[in-house]
Amino acid sequence: MIIQRIENSRISTFDPNNFSFGNTFTDHMIICEYENGKWGEVKLVPYGPLLFTPAMMGVNYGQACFEGMKAYKDKDGQVFLFRPEKNFERINKSAKRLAMPEVTEEMFLDGLKALIDVDRNWIPHGEGMSLYIRPLIFATEEALKARVSNKYMFAIVATPAKSYYTEPVSVKISDHYSRAASGGVGSAKAAGNYAASFYPTQLAIEEGYEQIIWTDDATHEYFEESGTMNVFVRINDTIYTPPTSEKILDGVTRDSFIQLAQKNGIEVKIEPIKVKDVIEAQKNGILKEVWGVGTAVVTTVFQALGYNGEKLELPTISDQESYAVMLKNQLVDLQNNLSEDPFGWRVLVEKNVLETV
Amino acid sequence: MIIQRIENSRISTFDPNNFSFGNTFTDHMIICEYENGKWGEVKLVPYGPLLFTPAMMGVNYGQACFEGMKAYKDKDGQVFLFRPEKNFERINKSAKRLAMPEVTEEMFLDGLKALIDVDRNWIPHGEGMSLYIRPLIFATEEALKARVSNKYMFAIVATPAKSYYTEPVSVKISDHYSRAASGGVGSAKAAGNYAASFYPTQLAIEEGYEQIIWTDDATHEYFEESGTMNVFVRINDTIYTPPTSEKILDGVTRDSFIQLAQKNGIEVKIEPIKVKDVIEAQKNGILKEVWGVGTAVVTTVFQALGYNGEKLELPTISDQESYAVMLKNQLVDLQNNLSEDPFGWRVLVEKNVLETV
Ligand SMILES: Cc1ncc(COP(=O)(O)O)c(C=O)c1O
Ligand SMILES: Cc1ncc(COP(=O)(O)O)c(C=O)c1O
Numbered sequence: 001m002i003i004q005r006i007e008n009s010r011i012s013t014f015d016p017n018n019f020s021f022g023n024t025f026t027d028h029m030i031i032c033e034y035e036n037g038k039w040g041e042v043k044l045v046p047y048g049p050l051l052f053t054p055a056m057m058g059v060n061y062g063q064a065c066f067e068g069m070k071a072y073k074d075k076d077g078q079v080f081l082f083r084p085e086k087n088f089e090r091i092n093k094s095a096k097r098l099a100m101p102e103v104t105e106e107m108f109l110d111g112l113k114a115l116i117d118v119d120r121n122w123i124p125h126g127e128g129m130s131l132y133i134r135p136l137i138f139a140t141e142e143a144l145k146a147r148v149s150n151k152y153m154f155a156i157v158a159t160p161a162k163s164y165y166t167e168p169v170s171v172k173i174s175d176h177y178s179r180a181a182s183g184g185v186g187s188a189k190a191a192g193n194y195a196a197s198f199y200p201t202q203l204a205i206e207e208g209y210e211q212i213i214w215t216d217d218a219t220h221e222y223f224e225e226s227g228t229m230n231v232f233v234r235i236n237d238t239i240y241t242p243p244t245s246e247k248i249l250d251g252v253t254r255d256s257f258i259q260l261a262q263k264n265g266i267e268v269k270i271e272p273i274k275v276k277d278v279i280e281a282q283k284n285g286i287l288k289e290v291w292g293v294g295t296a297v298v299t300t301v302f303q304a305l306g307y308n309g310e311k312l313e314l315p316t317i318s319d320q321e322s323y324a325v326m327l328k329n330q331l332v333d334l335q336n337n338l339s340e341d342p343f344g345w346r347v348l349v350e351k352n353v354l355e356t357v
Numbered sequence: 358m359i360i361q362r363i364e365n366s367r368i369s370t371f372d373p374n375n376f377s378f379g380n381t382f383t384d385h386m387i388i389c390e391y392e393n394g395k396w397g398e399v400k401l402v403p404y405g406p407l408l409f410t411p412a413m414m415g416v417n418y419g420q421a422c423f424e425g426m427k428a429y430k431d432k433d434g435q436v437f438l439f440r441p442e443k444n445f446e447r448i449n450k451s452a453k454r455l456a457m458p459e460v461t462e463e464m465f466l467d468g469l470k471a472l473i474d475v476d477r478n479w480i481p482h483g484e485g486m487s488l489y490i491r492p493l494i495f496a497t498e499e500a501l502k503a504r505v506s507n508k509y510m511f512a513i514v515a516t517p518a519k520s521y522y523t524e525p526v527s528v529k530i531s532d533h534y535s536r537a538a539s540g541g542v543g544s545a546k547a548a549g550n551y552a553a554s555f556y557p558t559q560l561a562i563e564e565g566y567e568q569i570i571w572t573d574d575a576t577h578e579y580f581e582e583s584g585t586m587n588v589f590v591r592i593n594d595t596i597y598t599p600p601t602s603e604k605i606l607d608g609v610t611r612d613s614f615i616q617l618a619q620k621n622g623i624e625v626k627i628e629p630i631k632v633k634d635v636i637e638a639q640k641n642g643i644l645k646e647v648w649g650v651g652t653a654v655v656t657t658v659f660q661a662l663g664y665n666g667e668k669l670e671l672p673t674i675s676d677q678e679s680y681a682v683m684l685k686n687q688l689v690d691l692q693n694n695l696s697e698d699p700f701g702w703r704v705l706v707e708k709n710v711l712e713t714v
Binding site for chain 1: 378379380382386388404405406407408409410411412415416417418419420421423425453454455456489491493495496498499500501502503504505510512514516531533534535536537538539540541542547548549550551552553555556557559574575585653
């Protein structure tokens, strides 16, 4: 690893009690360039701009995929990653589907640990606080031909993240727009999937919803995901989530919720969820909870489902009775080293990693 | 328009008889930045790199769309664009679907004309020669939040283009992968659509094909497009092409072929094309031609269709009998000012445009 540290940290400009998520960047970033069929050396450099022309293939043909993950600081200042190997596996799955070169485990994990260690002062401690980390791969060759790029950049950048708390939201069950095609790239964290979702989401907002529940593009009869989260439905005391597929992202939070639920003795059914069954359960009063899960906010609870022009309310349920809240709290405690880790999900980020590289 | 001309042209390094398409760039480019809800002034500047960090939203969330068009130089050195208003309309259609700001007609057309005029020496003259022009819009805000960007760049870059000639190719009719979802972004020239197509195309190449005929993602029973082209099928003496839709790009070449065919008195049916009907026509010997059309190569003729593991050969047909060849030649002659232009498709690029801006 090539190390080029900043001369003066910007940390004094960072107020952990008053910052905006997503556009405050830590002092450093990881970059690594791919050329002539192989990755070069990983570099830790000051966060900042690089030179690209508008002919950069990444913005012309969309060969770009990313990950989203977090580092958590406990009361003693120890820093942990959460299941980083899952993100490593997934970025390569995404890369493969987009015909991009895969990254090595060393590039990904050592890069991650070096960056987080060096910038550990940027990780806020406290309820809901963390460092959001963005590994990404994008095509950098300058060329105007719709073909696979010959040059890429792997990068990791990071931004301090705040409280997870989000208000319960109303979601529209999509009856026209969709985020993934059969035989498409829905299971990849492909850059283009996000751009495609913005306009339908804006339309849903204009109709009085905050988010969309994506359904299958062919029939709109099955739940897929919600916004940029996987989705869970609780009918009576059973929870349901659709199986991952080439159209559904294999979320780390989803998998963790499933395992935590099972550990709590809750029945989890991983099977296709029919819109019609959810609507019927709502009418019959047995639909207890519907929620989305993902790294960013852990859980967003839904208070109403928009379907066929109707806004179907979900019952108000106490935090004590809520599976969504219980599982979220257990997960957050585990991530923040406030509870045991029977699954081996926490990965300690050693201090002074760079001295040993 | 803000004009910043290069000091020394790179034109002496450009050999019109020996250059590679797509990575030789002309001296200048157009750029224009969007911020605080509006576009700034259009700038003509030397082609070259700009500063972007890996947190640039364009490569993270794929808000990026583009156009592909050409300028042609006739024997007297006059330069023409071909139906540029179609590309202007389409880039805005793409922008809208990706929740990006639309560009104005002035930005687009004046930018185009200024760039082409200033760099007119870069346009090679001769059979199949042209200047390929790439207008694009991409998100430039630095932020790690999956939401609409607040900053964008509109840019136009250009590269000299060579002979259209391509060998007839074998194409695989897709039975699993797809390029567009119902309710998705197939009708937009969205960056992400191209990245999504590379891996399936690589698999088709491994199976002995050069390209894919995309079919609908739900059933794979209907033709959609071919590679990055619209598709035409000739059965007996009727030609068929699928109607444009939210899954099929509204190609300028497709529309021009339809109008030219009609002018030639050929029956054109714009209707869904069933894979099964094409296969049956092939078995019955009435399938005469299948070809793709697009700005880059105008026409690619198909010599065989891969279907269900079989490679179905198309008949060899003389250039005199071929509709594909006839229509291509008529279009190319019109584009190059070698024939009349009854449609009003050619747009002359005036000299010394900048002096009047
Ligand atoms: C489309 C989509 N679905 C689901 C998720 C949830 O995945 P994870 O739990 O790994 O963050 C994400 C990412 O946050 C996503 O972008
Ligand atoms: C997916 C796709 N279809 C069709 C076309 C053909 O469109 P046009 O004739 O406007 O170049 C293109 C662009 O070249 C394309 O990218």
